[in-house]
Amino acid sequence: MIAGLVLGLGLDHWLGTAPVFVIIFSVVAAVGTFYKMKAESAETIDAQAAEAIRIRDGL
Numbered sequence: 001m002i003a004g005l006v007l008g009l010g011l012d013h014w015l016g017t018a019p020v021f022v023i024i025f026s027v028v029a030a031v032g033t034f035y036k037m038k039a040e041s042a043e044t045i046d047a048q049a050a051e052a053i054r055i056r057d058g059l
Contacts, residue, residue, distance in 0.1 A: 004029025 008022035015021075 001026065001029040001033055 004025035004027075005022060008019070008025035011017075011021040011025075012019055
């Protein structure tokens with residue numbers, strides 16, 4: 001998320017715009033970060049469920 005903020009600040013400074021790019025890149029970075037966290041947590045949950053089934057079945 002910091003990279004999105006820095007990139008947005010740099011583009012806004014370079015182009016002389018209002019904080020348009022800061023907002024755009026911050027939102028894109030936040031969405032990407034939450035998507036990555038969701039994918040990683042889904043993998044962890046699947047692994048824990050598989051382990052629970054193995055334990056339940058005595059394997």
